Amino acid sequence: MASLIGLYALIFGLCFSFLIVFFSVKNFRNINVFDNKIIFLTFLQFFFVVVSFLGLILSFVVSDFSNETVFNHSHTTKPLFYKISGTWGNHEGSLLLWLLVLTLFIFLFLLKSKKQTKQYRILTLLFQQIIIIGFFIFLIKTSNPFNYIFPVPDEGLGLNPILQDPALAIHPPILYLGYVGSSIIFSSTLAATSLNYISKEWAKHIKQWVLVSWIFLTLGILLGSIWAYYELGWGGFWFWDPVENVSLMPWLALTTLLHCILVLEKRLVLTSWVVILSISTFTLSMCGTFLVRSGILNSVHTFANDPERGLYILIFLFCLIFLSLFIFFFFHKVEKKNIGNFFWLSKETSILINNWFMMYFLSVILIGTVYPIFLEVISSDKISVGPPFYNKLIIPFLIPFLLAMAIGPKLNWIKSELKIKSYLILFLLISLLLSIFIIKSLNINFLLNTILVTSAFYLFFITSRDFFIKKFKFFSQTIAHFGFSLLILSILFNNIFSTEIITNLRIGETFHDEKFKINFENIEKRNEQNFKSFIGKFNIENFNGNVEILRPELRIYNQPNIVTSEADIKTNLLTDKFMTMNLVQNQDYFNIRYQIKPFMFWIWFSVLLISFGGIISLFQRRYER
Amino acid sequence: MYGRKVKLRFFFILLILITLVLSVFLILKSLEENVVYFQSPTEIKFLSEIEKKKIRIGGMVKIDSIDIELKEVKFIITDLKNEINVIYSGVIPNLFTEGKGVVAEGYLKDKNFFLATKILAKHDENYMPPEVKAALEEK
Numbered sequence: 001m002a003s004l005i006g007l008y009a010l011i012f013g014l015c016f017s018f019l020i021v022f023f024s025v026k027n028f029r030n031i032n033v034f035d036n037k038i039i040f041l042t043f044l045q046f047f048f049v050v051v052s053f054l055g056l057i058l059s060f061v062v063s064d065f066s067n068e069t070v071f072n073h074s075h076t077t078k079p080l081f082y083k084i085s086g087t088w089g090n091h092e093g094s095l096l097l098w099l100l101v102l103t104l105f106i107f108l109f110l111l112k113s114k115k116q117t118k119q120y121r122i123l124t125l126l127f128q129q130i131i132i133i134g135f136f137i138f139l140i141k142t143s144n145p146f147n148y149i150f151p152v153p154d155e156g157l158g159l160n161p162i163l164q165d166p167a168l169a170i171h172p173p174i175l176y177l178g179y180v181g182s183s184i185i186f187s188s189t190l191a192a193t194s195l196n197y198i199s200k201e202w203a204k205h206i207k208q209w210v211l212v213s214w215i216f217l218t219l220g221i222l223l224g225s226i227w228a229y230y231e232l233g234w235g236g237f238w239f240w241d242p243v244e245n246v247s248l249m250p251w252l253a254l255t256t257l258l259h260c261i262l263v264l265e266k267r268l269v270l271t272s273w274v275v276i277l278s279i280s281t282f283t284l285s286m287c288g289t290f291l292v293r294s295g296i297l298n299s300v301h302t303f304a305n306d307p308e309r310g311l312y313i314l315i316f317l318f319c320l321i322f323l324s325l326f327i328f329f330f331f332h333k334v335e336k337k338n339i340g341n342f343f344w345l346s347k348e349t350s351i352l353i354n355n356w357f358m359m360y361f362l363s364v365i366l367i368g369t370v371y372p373i374f375l376e377v378i379s380s381d382k383i384s385v386g387p388p389f390y391n392k393l394i395i396p397f398l399i400p401f402l403l404a405m406a407i408g409p410k411l412n413w414i415k416s417e418l419k420i421k422s423y424l425i426l427f428l429l430i431s432l433l434l435s436i437f438i439i440k441s442l443n444i445n446f447l448l449n450t451i452l453v454t455s456a457f458y459l460f461f462i463t464s465r466d467f468f469i470k471k472f473k474f475f476s477q478t479i480a481h482f483g484f485s486l487l488i489l490s491i492l493f494n495n496i497f498s499t500e501i502i503t504n505l506r507i508g509e510t511f512h513d514e515k516f517k518i519n520f521e522n523i524e525k526r527n528e529q530n531f532k533s534f535i536g537k538f539n540i541e542n543f544n545g546n547v548e549i550l551r552p553e554l555r556i557y558n559q560p561n562i563v564t565s566e567a568d569i570k571t572n573l574l575t576d577k578f579m580t581m582n583l584v585q586n587q588d589y590f591n592i593r594y595q596i597k598p599f600m601f602w603i604w605f606s607v608l609l610i611s612f613g614g615i616i617s618l619f620q621r622r623y624e625r
Numbered sequence: 626m627y628g629r630k631v632k633l634r635f636f637f638i639l640l641i642l643i644t645l646v647l648s649v650f651l652i653l654k655s656l657e658e659n660v661v662y663f664q665s666p667t668e669i670k671f672l673s674e675i676e677k678k679k680i681r682i683g684g685m686v687k688i689d690s691i692d693i694e695l696k697e698v699k700f701i702i703t704d705l706k707n708e709i710n711v712i713y714s715g716v717i718p719n720l721f722t723e724g725k726g727v728v729a730e731g732y733l734k735d736k737n738f739f740l741a742t743k744i745l746a747k748h749d750e751n752y753m754p755p756e757v758k759a760a761l762e763e764k
Contacts, residue, residue, distance in 0.1 A: 234716070360648050367652050382663035384681065389659035393651060502715050504693055511695075554719075563719040582717050589693045591717040 003067040006055025007146040009048045010096075013103070014136040016045035021129050024122045034118045038125065039110050045132075046103040053100050056145050057087045065156050068147035069093060075158035075559045077530040085169030086159045091309070092145035094172055098289070099135045101173075101180040102128070109184050109209070116205060123191035124184075130323075131183055134316045142309050158559035161531070167227040175220030175247065179285040181213025182250060185257070186282035190324055193275055194331045203265035203274075210261055211618045214254050218611040221247050226604060230567050235500070235578045235595040237603060240387045245369045246288035252362045253281040256355050263351055266413060270348075273355075275332060279324045286317050291369075346415055350408030357401045364393045395452065402455040402488065405481060406462045409474070423465070431457035444496060453492055459485035476620060480613025486606035490599040497598045504589040511592075517541040518594060531557040536581045540594065550594075552581040576600040661730060666707040675733050682709065682739060683728045691723055702727060702739075713741035 020041045027035040056069070060083045065071045073090045074083055087093045106128040113121050139145070162168075188206055192198050224247065225237045238244060257277040260270050290313040368385045375381055407424065435453035439446060463482035466474065501518065503511045511518040519539040526533045534554040541547045553566040563583055570577040575598045582591040663681045682702055690701035697714040711729055721727060721744055731741035 356644065360644070363648060364652060367656070371656060383660045384663065385656070386659060386661055389655055392659065393655050504695055504698070509695075565719055580716075582719055584691065584693050584698065584717055584721070587691065587693045591698075593716050 001064075002055045002058035002062070003064060003070075003146040003148070004055075006052040006059070007144070009052035009055060010136070010140060010146070013045050013048040013052065013099075014133070014140070016041055016048065017129055017133045017136060020045065021126065024126055024129075028119060028122045028126075032118065034121060038122070039107075042103070042107045042110055042125070046100075046107045049096075049100050049103045053087075053096055056093055056096060057084055059146075060084060060087050063156065065154070066148055066150070066152040067145075068149045069145045071149060071153055071156045073159050074156040075530070076155060077559065078159060078164070079529060081166075081169065082159060082164045086163075088172050089159055089163045089168070092139075092143045094176070095135065095139050095143055096145050097173060097176055098180060099132070099139060101176050102132050102135060102183060105180060105184050106132070106187075109188070112208075113205065116202075117195075117197070120188075120191050120195055120197050123195060124188040127187035127190050128183065131187070131320070134320075138309075138312055138316065142312050155559070158530075158557070160560065161555065161557040161562050161564050162231055165227060165231055167223050168231070171220060171223040171227060174216055174223060178213045178215075178217025178220050178254075179250065179288065181209060181216060182254060182278075182282045182285050184209050185213065185278045186324070189275055189278035190327050194327050196331070196333055198264075198271050198274075200265055200268055203261050203268075207258075207261045207265060208618060210254065210258050211614050214251075214258055215611050215614040215618070217247075217251050217254060218607065218614065221251060222604065222607045222611070225607075229600070230569055231564075235567075235580075235593070235597060237600070240368070240385075240390045242369045243292055245365050246284075246291050249362055249365055249369075250281055250284040250288060252358050252365070253277055253284055256358045256362075257281055259351050259355065263348055267348065270352075272328075272332060275328055279321075279328065283317065283321055283324075286313065286320070290314055290317060345411065347408060347411045347413050350404050350411055353404050354401060354408065357397055357404075360397060361394055364390065396448070398488065399451055399455045402459050402485070405484070406455075406459040409477060409481070410462075424462070427461045427465070428454075428458055431455075431461060439496075442496060449492075449496070453489070456485055456488040456492060460489060476613045476617035478613075479616060480610050483606045483609030483613060486602060486609065490602035490606060494597060494599045494603065499596045501592075501594045503592050504584070505592050506588050506590070515543050516594070518592065520590070520592070528555075530559065531555045536590065538579060538592070538594075540577075540579075548577065550577065550579040552579045552592075554581060554583055571601055573601055574598060663728075665704045666702055666709045667704055669709060669733065669736060670707045672736065675735060677732065679730065679732060679742075681728055681730045681745075682711070683726070684708075686721065686723050686725060686727050688723045702729060709739050710737055711739045711741050713744060715741075715743060718744060 020038060023035060023038050023041065027038060056067075058064075059067045059070050060074055061080065063070065063074060063076050063083070065074075069090060069092045073086050073093075078086070088097045106125060109128075110121060110125065113124075185206060188209070192202055192206075224244070228239070228244075229235070229237045257274065260274045260277060263270050264274050290310055368389055372383050372385060375383055410421070410424070431454045432450075434457055435450050439450045439453060442449075459481065463478050463485055466478040467482070499515075501511070501513070501516060503518070505511060505518070505520045507520055507523055509520055517540070519541075521537040521539055524535045524537070526535065532555070534556075535551050536553070538550045538552070539547055540550060548570065550568045550570065552568040555564045555566060556562075557564065565580045565582050567578055567580045569579075575596055578593075578595040578597055580593045582593075584591055661679050661681055663683060666682065666684055669682070684702040684704040687701040687703045687708060690699075692699045697712055698717060699710065699712050701708050702711055703709075711731075713729065713731070728745040729739065729741040730743040730745065731739055734740055
């Protein structure tokens with residue numbers, strides 16, 4: 001029943017798209033005032049997609065197995081929370097969520113853009129409707145979430161247990177808000193380009209949307225990373241896996257765009273660059289969806305999926321790219337009188353330099369991600385590109401990037417004097433000495449690590465200083481840059497100071513080495529609602545004689561029948577102690593991994609700070625008005 | 626001779642070109658060094674020489690082949706035509722099971738022995754590396 005309503009609501013939603021397009025075109029040509037009927041229609045479309053989404057949620061909650069999606073991804077014994085989150089934990093549901101956010105955002109856009117001209121608003125709506133119609137057809141044709149199966153099965157197949165997790169329940173919606181937010185930027189940039197509407201005021205207005213999607217994308221990536229850290233049991237937060245990379249690429253493009261919009265807002269230069277970045281941000285978000293959902297990528301996160309869907313997204317994507325390139329080349333007019341006059345030493349230049357590096361990082365990740373696909377098509381060689389590739393190409397270039405980030409905000413717009421500010425040099429010396437002091441006693445590559453840590457400390461000190469002297473105006477930028485320096489520092493120290501022990505133990509056995517003693521005391525069995533749990537008890541004694549107890553867990557889920565390990569993590573401000581236990585088939589040995597990971601808390605915290613900077617910037621704008 | 630603006634633009638384009646060339650060069654060079662090739666046990670049998678490079682081997686874990694000790698795990702990867710002995714010490718993923726697909730990363734000692742540094746886990750119990758699937762279907 002609920003799925004039937006859902007399906008009809010979906011089809012109604014599609015019909016509204018055509019109505020909206022019809023009335024918009026009429027309004028665009030004839031009348032001078034914006035027709036409020038259009039806003040109402042957009043709201044109705046959003047409303048029907050919400051109804052459809054609720055219909056799917058309801059089918060999941062009541063375990064209606066006549067619905068194919070529910071049958072494939074749910075089970076009666078699953079806790080209610082995961083029944084609900086299972087709605088978007090699968091391909092069909094997550095695309096419905098995409099659509100929901102698409103319609104929500106265009107509705108909000110129409111409400112929020114009352115100060116803009118009528119033509120611009122309508123054209124944005126039209127471009128957005130092209131995307132929306134594309135997704136409607138995609139959803140209904142290739143991945144209908146409301147397919148009916150007969151005879152109705154008694155029991156569902158269940159949700160993959162590693163997806164049954166609170167962080168992963170909210171990770172997709174938040175990430176999608178970021179991904180889909182970029183669609184509004186895409187549509188409105190295209191509209192503004194075709195109407196030659198790009199101005200300082202436009203930049204101010206679109207900046208809010210850039211900020212909103214940037215904040216959500218940042219938080220979405222953070223959540224995914226936290227989930228991977230404790231659930232996958234590898235004790236890392238970033239694996240340079242293709243599925244992770246495709247979320248990082250739009251983030252890089254969006255971050256670059258955010259900085260360019262700031263330049264555009266102040267100086268009305270770099271307009272073409274802003275247009276290109278808006279187009280590429282959305283294209284990369286779409287590519288992300290395409291690559292993850294088509295199963296082309298050979299990723300550890302791969303779930304079984306269907307190549308046909310990929311083909312549709314690919315064609316759709318090409319149409320959108322073609323459309324936007326067409327508009328860019330034929331409608332985009334470069335402002336002749338105001339063309340980029342800025343001195344080489346200015347804020348503009350430093351932002352451009354960092355854009356340059358950001359684009360470099362982006363292309364490295366892009367090539368690393370898609371090169372294996374191309375090679376396989378061309379030569380049928382199967383390869384994978386691992387972390388060493390990215391580390392080698394990205395880490396050295398972080399040094400000039402960090403330095404420019406520290407000095408750039410200190411420069412003036414248009415032209416800056418080469419004044420030697422004493423504190424800039426003083427801080428450089430302090431950071432250099434501090435890093436030498438930290439690195440020298442360790443057995444690692446001295447030169448590279450020292451310079452890296454120095455530049456990270458440099459940014460850290462300079463932004464910290466800003467907290468004490470700068471006015472409230474730059475607070476958002478300072479806090480985001482400070483967060484970034486903290487992030488890089490924590491990642492560096494996390495890499496340098498991590499230790500790890502991997503061993504196989506039987507119950508009662510003890511592992512020794514010069515630093516640690518790990519005793520596997522016992523194992524305890526428990527029966528939970530939809531899994532059996534085995535909890536090991538380990539006593540870990542370090543060289544000071546301090547004993548700590550860690551209890552990693554093994555879960556054997558009944559539907560589907562999968563074994564997962566739950567890490568036991570003891571977190572404090574300085575270090576995480578991380579332990580996982582794996583079962584080896586038909587053997588009485590358990591595979592044990594014990595890790596000490598310093599500064600994990602600060603990695604998460606600094607990303608929160610970065611997005612907090614965005615949030616402040618968003619509300620500051622409102623405040624000024 | 627030329628105006629300041631033309632010179633500036635020329636300089637700008639030159640800078641873009643240099644960065645492009647430089648980054649393409651860097652990326653290609655790094656790709657060459659860091660790419661990991663994927664091979665099946667049969668392909669290894671027919672190798673003419675053993676390279677020191679890191680590779681990945683994919684196949685099925687042979688039934689009754691897992692042998693575990695304190696420090697290491699030994700098992701056999703098979704593609705149902707040929708097989709190879711693997712010695713591994715490290716984290717063992719939960720979906721590592723006899724009769725299921727596996728991908729091991731590491732170095733070849735000789736044509737019969739492989740020293741693995743990593744075993745890759747998949748999230749999905751029905752997932753099988755495409756290479757293994759193809760090998761199994763051929764059989």
